[in-house]
Amino acid sequence: MHYQLNTTTSADHIQIQLPSSKSISNRLLLLNALSYSPYEIKNLSDSDDTKAMLGVLNSNTNSFDVGAAGTSMRFLTAFLSKIVGEWTLTGSERMKQRPIKTLVDALNKLGAKIEYIEKEGYPPLRIFGSNLEGGELELPGNVSSQYISALLMVAPTIENGLKLTLTGEIISRPYLEMTLALMKDFGVTSHWKGNVITVPEAPYQPKVVTAESDWSAASYWYEMVALNPAIEVTLKGLKKISLQGDSQVQHMFDKLGVKTKFSQKGTTLTNTGKKPGRFNYNFINEPDLAQTLAVTCCLMDIPFHFTGLQTLKIKETDRINALINELKKLGYQLSSNDTDDLKWDGERTVIEQEAAITIDTYKDHRMAMAFAPAAFKYANLVINDPMVVTKSYPNYWEDIALAGISFIEG
Numbered sequence: 435m436h437y438q439l440n441t442t443t444s445a446d447h448i449q450i451q452l453p454s455s456k457s458i459s460n461r462l463l464l465l466n467a468l469s470y471s472p473y474e475i476k477n478l479s480d481s482d483d484t485k486a487m488l489g490v491l492n493s494n495t496n497s498f499d500v501g502a503a504g505t506s507m508r509f510l511t512a513f514l515s516k517i518v519g520e521w522t523l524t525g526s527e528r529m530k531q532r533p534i535k536t537l538v539d540a541l542n543k544l545g546a547k548i549e550y551i552e553k554e555g556y557p558p559l560r561i562f563g564s565n566l567e568g569g570e571l572e573l574p575g576n577v578s579s580q581y582i583s584a585l586l587m588v589a590p591t592i593e594n595g596l597k598l599t600l601t602g603e604i605i606s607r608p609y610l611e612m613t614l615a616l617m618k619d620f621g622v623t624s625h626w627k628g629n630v631i632t633v634p635e636a637p638y639q640p641k642v643v644t645a646e647s648d649w650s651a652a653s654y655w656y657e658m659v660a661l662n663p664a665i666e667v668t669l670k671g672l673k674k675i676s677l678q679g680d681s682q683v684q685h686m687f688d689k690l691g692v693k694t695k696f697s698q699k700g701t702t703l704t705n706t707g708k709k710p711g712r713f714n715y716n717f718i719n720e721p722d723l724a725q726t727l728a729v730t731c732c733l734m735d736i737p738f739h740f741t742g743l744q745t746l747k748i749k750e751t752d753r754i755n756a757l758i759n760e761l762k763k764l765g766y767q768l769s770s771n772d773t774d775d776l777k778w779d780g781e782r783t784v785i786e787q788e789a790a791i792t793i794d795t796y797k798d799h800r801m802a803m804a805f806a807p808a809a810f811k812y813a814n815l816v817i818n819d820p821m822v823v824t825k826s827y828p829n830y831w832e833d834i835a836l837a838g839i840s841f842i843e844g
């Protein structure tokens with residue numbers, strides 16, 4: 435299935451209720467379970483990834499499929515390791531290619547027994563849950579922060595807590611800060627000094643909590659305002675002082691000509707017409723924003739060099755290659771060292787404006803969401819497999835119709 439996109443005139447000013455953050459929602463669900471909370475989480479995400487987490491936590495069986503949800507796979511591996519019983523945990527075909535050995539090795543060192551059902555180092559997993567024993571652990575901080583978040587959240591509930599020493603460069607650091615801040619909301623204080631994080635053995639205390647709206651989802655709105663000066667958008671539900679590292683998007687887009695104003699009404703984005711000669715950025719802390727910025731910069735004709743992209747190859751797809759392939763269809767010639775960077779020097783081949791261009795989305799919600807705003811510049815843009823957006827933003831297509839990007843299903 436695909437969507438053929440067309441632009442129509444929209445109201446000058448639109449208001450959007452953004453989806454809730456799946457990162458915060460999935461942490462809160464785990465912390466609710468670990469604290470035996472009787473309270474419901476307010477503003478819980480309705481994304482596939484959160485439904486996957488809820489499905490497992492509410493299930494009566496011992497065999498679970500989390501689909502494409504990285505956080506659910508990693509957080510539940512740690513959680514199930516300490517619940518006495520035998521569990522199997524699997525996911526989508528892509529999930530079976532996303533590494534999990536770092537986390538499994540760490541949990542096995544704490545006394546868990548986790549086996550690989552198919553390929554060594556990858557899901558699906560067979561988990562024999564038991565009482566874990568804490569202590570000191572060393573693990574790489576440069577593969578996925580989700581392994582570390584998973585260990586941190588279970589740490590207070592295991593004997594002696596945990597002292598984690600992270601080796602290598604720490605990637606996605608704001609997600610670790612988010613984890614520790616939410617743990618603190620549930621009554622457990624940890625210490626982070628240098629590359630060592632210490633979590634005491636301590637009881638979690640149940641709490642009434644509300645998930646923030648999603649700053650990563652907001653990035654597509656910044657992109658739309660950057661590409662179409664005629665629209666002004668007010669986003670509802672975002673917090674200015676946020677647990678989400680992706681709130682940095684406001685500062686990135688400030689350089690790309692989108693001004694952010696916080697008020698009682700919400701977060702209002704306005705195009706200022708500012709345009710830099712070049713945009714260089716290290717995405718080590720905000721990997722999920724790379725696709726939004728790559729498409730925006732190309733379409734604004736701003737050469738760029740992005741670094742800190744080493745985790746992009748093990749996400750929903752190899753995002754570095756996916757961006758190179760799909761932006762090429764729009765005429766932009768990008769290059770990469772195929773490890774951690776992405777570059778565009780302004781090289782472009784002219785393409786027929788009226789020709790239909792079909793963008794493949796590689797089972798990656800962020801490919802669909804980052805490319806759809808290109809409809810403002812390219813007539814007849816087609817997005818393949820558009821429903822991938824439900825991984826984080828189920829209402830995406832209905833929402834962007836309000837900004838004047840409508841779709842015909844084909």
Ligand SMILES: O=C(O)C1=C[C@@H](OP(=O)(O)O)[C@@H](O)[C@H](O)C1
Nearest residue numbers: 457505578579580606609722745
């Ligand atoms: O902890 C989280 O909620 C997330 C951490 C990041 O992953 P990595 O730590 O694997 O970079 C991010 O890309 C993902 O979308 C969500």
Ligand SMILES: C=C(OP(=O)(O)O)C(=O)O
Nearest residue numbers: 502503504505722749750
């Ligand atoms: C990388 C992502 O998700 P996850 O790793 O949780 O599947 C994402 O949402 O961009």
